[in-house]
Amino acid sequence: MPRPRKRTEIFALGNEAVVEGALLAGCSFFGGYPITPSSEIMEIMAARLPRLEGGVFMQMEDEIASMGAVIGASLSGRKAMTATSGPGFSLMQENLGYAVMAETPMVLVNVMRGGPSTGLPTSPAQGDVQQARWGTHGDHPIIVLSASNVQECLDMTITAFNMAEKYRTPVILLLDEVTSHTREKIEIPNEGEYEVFSRTVPSMPPEWYKPYEETVRGVPPMPPLGSGYRFHVTGLTHDRNGFPTQRPEEVVELMERIHRKIDQFFYDIQIVEEIMTEDCDVCVIAYGSVARSAELAVQQARSHGVKAGLLKLMTLFPYPRRQTEKILAHAKTLVVPEMNMGQMSREVKRVNMGHAAVRTINRVDGQIVTPSEIFKVIMQG
Amino acid sequence: MSNITGNEIIHQYLRHNKKFPHVLCAGCGHGIVLGTLIRSIHSLGIPKDDVVVVAGIGCSGRLAVYVDFNTVHTTHGRALSFATGIKMSNSHLHVIALMGDGDALSIGGNHLIHAARRNIGVTAMILNNSIYGMTGGQSSPATPEGSTTMTNPYGQLDHSFDIVELARGAGANYVARGTVFHVNQLEKIMVEALERPGFSLVEAVTPCHTQFGRKNKYKTPVDMYKWLKSTAIPLERYNELPEDKRAGRMPIGVFVDRGRPGYEERYYAMQENFLKQAAKGAGR
Numbered sequence: 001m002p003r004p005r006k007r008t009e010i011f012a013l014g015n016e017a018v019v020e021g022a023l024l025a026g027c028s029f030f031g032g033y034p035i036t037p038s039s040e041i042m043e044i045m046a047a048r049l050p051r052l053e054g055g056v057f058m059q060m061e062d063e064i065a066s067m068g069a070v071i072g073a074s075l076s077g078r079k080a081m082t083a084t085s086g087p088g089f090s091l092m093q094e095n096l097g098y099a100v101m102a103e104t105p106m107v108l109v110n111v112m113r114g115g116p117s118t119g120l121p122t123s124p125a126q127g128d129v130q131q132a133r134w135g136t137h138g139d140h141p142i143i144v145l146s147a148s149n150v151q152e153c154l155d156m157t158i159t160a161f162n163m164a165e166k167y168r169t170p171v172i173l174l175l176d177e178v179t180s181h182t183r184e185k186i187e188i189p190n191e192g193e194y195e196v197f198s199r200t201v202p203s204m205p206p207e208w209y210k211p212y213e214e215t216v217r218g219v220p221p222m223p224p225l226g227s228g229y230r231f232h233v234t235g236l237t238h239d240r241n242g243f244p245t246q247r248p249e250e251v252v253e254l255m256e257r258i259h260r261k262i263d264q265f266f267y268d269i270q271i272v273e274e275i276m277t278e279d280c281d282v283c284v285i286a287y288g289s290v291a292r293s294a295e296l297a298v299q300q301a302r303s304h305g306v307k308a309g310l311l312k313l314m315t316l317f318p319y320p321r322r323q324t325e326k327i328l329a330h331a332k333t334l335v336v337p338e339m340n341m342g343q344m345s346r347e348v349k350r351v352n353m354g355h356a357a358v359r360t361i362n363r364v365d366g367q368i369v370t371p372s373e374i375f376k377v378i379m380q381g
Numbered sequence: 382m383s384n385i386t387g388n389e390i391i392h393q394y395l396r397h398n399k400k401f402p403h404v405l406c407a408g409c410g411h412g413i414v415l416g417t418l419i420r421s422i423h424s425l426g427i428p429k430d431d432v433v434v435v436a437g438i439g440c441s442g443r444l445a446v447y448v449d450f451n452t453v454h455t456t457h458g459r460a461l462s463f464a465t466g467i468k469m470s471n472s473h474l475h476v477i478a479l480m481g482d483g484d485a486l487s488i489g490g491n492h493l494i495h496a497a498r499r500n501i502g503v504t505a506m507i508l509n510n511s512i513y514g515m516t517g518g519q520s521s522p523a524t525p526e527g528s529t530t531m532t533n534p535y536g537q538l539d540h541s542f543d544i545v546e547l548a549r550g551a552g553a554n555y556v557a558r559g560t561v562f563h564v565n566q567l568e569k570i571m572v573e574a575l576e577r578p579g580f581s582l583v584e585a586v587t588p589c590h591t592q593f594g595r596k597n598k599y600k601t602p603v604d605m606y607k608w609l610k611s612t613a614i615p616l617e618r619y620n621e622l623p624e625d626k627r628a629g630r631m632p633i634g635v636f637v638d639r640g641r642p643g644y645e646e647r648y649y650a651m652q653e654n655f656l657k658q659a660a661k662g663a664g665r
């Protein structure tokens with residue numbers, strides 16, 4: 001038996017780990033526009049991609065163009081991504097909706113900074129949580145992932161690409177400045193140690209192909225532009241052939257399918273880490289760098305004899321309802337610390353429906369949420 | 382040019398499975414532009430699979446849905462950014478961006494100047510009807526000064542953009558202007574634009590009697606075509622006119638033809654170098 005190869009260890013910035021993850025996942029196109037605190041992702045891509053066969057890096061004129069170029073690249077068969085922060089994320093919203101509607105896989109990394117507007121450029125915040133969920137107009141499903149340490153930045157970027165390809169949808173990776181700018185030792189997995197999923201391409205002859213046809217998974221196969229399958233892509237509501245339609249039954253069919261293709265795979269999409277949650281009386285629900293503070297607080301509480309636990313959200317949307325409900329069977333208190341005015345606690349309250357007391361910890365001053373702050377609230381019970 | 386008849390070409394290039402009729406008004410110039418585009422692609426013998434038509438939003442944007450190429454109907458003003466991603470991902474494709482004047486110059490103005498500056502290998506067509514057609518006749522950056530629109534009931538105060546000068550200044554490789562009245566010339570220009578490396582821009586002046594003409598003394602499509610006939614003048618003749626005779630005339634023809642390589646060519650040459658170096662390093 002071949003001995004397992006030792007993994008390469010590197011000392012990396014969160015943003016650097018995102019690039020490593022993207023390249024491992026097969027990303028070959030990056031289009032972006034610089035903005036703090038996400039710029040390193042773009043800068044490292046600028047150095048790496050041109051040296052890889054077929055790799056394309058483009059600095060576009062703005063975030064709107066970045067999204068356009070990324071969608072164009074994805075339609076041409078590439079695994080493509082962009083990275084930005086608050087104000088840039090706002091500019092990306094219109095084309096994000098296009099990617100949802102035209103079912104275009106892509107990864108959008110948003111390293112959150114304080115807002116609204118140009119806000120606090122170099123300070124950590126988690127203020128774009130609901131914008132990630134509802135930012136683009138219209139009813140739409142969306143997958144939003146997060147990471148709380150540098151290793152997870154790498155892992156979750158791979159996951160983001162896999163989900164984008166699997167479900168033909170844009171995936172948002174929401175990071176905060178603390179995670180992006182932390183430097184830690186991480187392991188680069190060897191090939192074969194992680195899943196790489198690529199979109200299904202049609203196997204039928206081009207004349208039979210219907211670009212938006214129903215399938216078992218709800219995800220139609222997707223050929224690259226120029227490969228012999230000529231079809232129409234549009235942001236307008238379209239029928240199975242991809243042509244614009246306003247016929248109610250066709251509109252409903254499309255809307256239901258794009259929701260269903262995500263809804264039916266919650267078990268695959270909703271990723272959490274459960275730390276001492278089996279018997280907890282008090283459960284902290286946190287994500288991003290705040291989850292690290294929370295983990296420490298939970299450990300401290302346990303050493304003081306309080307049964308505390310942590311539900312770390314790695315998928316923010318669709319909100320991991322199942323995993324939360326399990327905890328509600330025994331937890332009396334839920335603590336939701338976050339660097340915003342309460343964007344995720346809304347989701348928690350929605351799922352909680354009065355079962356437990358929900359305590360929130362909110363910081364919007366550009367400062368991190370500390371373990372002791374969370375500890376204090378846990379100890380209040 | 383081929384001797385195939387118009388009808389046969391139509392059958393070859395229109396989508397048989399698309400529900401017609403189309404959305405354009407009778408007499409609209411946009412259909413003529415689409416016709417020249419199809420004939421020029423046909424005469425160059427470019428396979429349908431190698432063509433990607435990327436369109437913006439507006440009456441002009443709707444053209445993409447009818448033709449049997451790879452077609453992408455994007456967001457308003459953003460056609461060139463999508464086209465850039467497509468061209469860079471697969472540089473052997475002929476990527477054609479169809480845009481309205483509002484689409485290309487107003488909301489998409491930034492993308493237009495940067496696509497030209499980069500000299501990305503895309504053939505851009507601006508269907509200039511000097512109005513926002515689809516949204517009901519509001520003024521566009523190409524609306525002539527003094528004319529009346531839904532949002533300029535007292536006459537347009539802004540100067541109108543000179544698309545040719547804009548594209549030239551921004552660095553486009555090939556810039557030409559034609560009109561739907563001068564169809565043969567427009568087709569010739571289109572053929573050249575498709576053949577040129579780098580960013581080619583064709584301004585196709587096309588009348589919108591419904592939204593522009595009605596309010597500006599060109600009641601019928603015929604009035605509009607007569608207006609095109611009397612205003613347009615070949616560039617060479619225009620250049621010979623004394624300054625005072627130039628007012629109100631619109632030169633048509635080829636304005637810029639620089640032969641510079643496209644962005645994708647320069648990018649992939651750089652990449653080729655890296656890969657060669659790496660291979661050499663590995664061989665040592």
Ligand SMILES: Cc1ncc(C[n+]2csc(CCOP(=O)(O)OP(=O)(O)O)c2C)c(N)n1
Nearest residue numbers: 438439440441457481482483484513514515
């Ligand atoms: C972001 C955005 N803003 C506004 C619109 C509304 N809109 C649709 S078409 C159009 C203008 C079209 O005019 P033009 O580009 O000149 O094309 P034409 O219809 O005249 O061919 C506008 C403003 C839109 N679809 N998207």
Ligand code: SF4
Nearest residue numbers: 405406409440514589
């Ligand atoms: S509104 Fe104007 S541009 Fe639009 S289809 Fe009618 S004539 Fe053509």
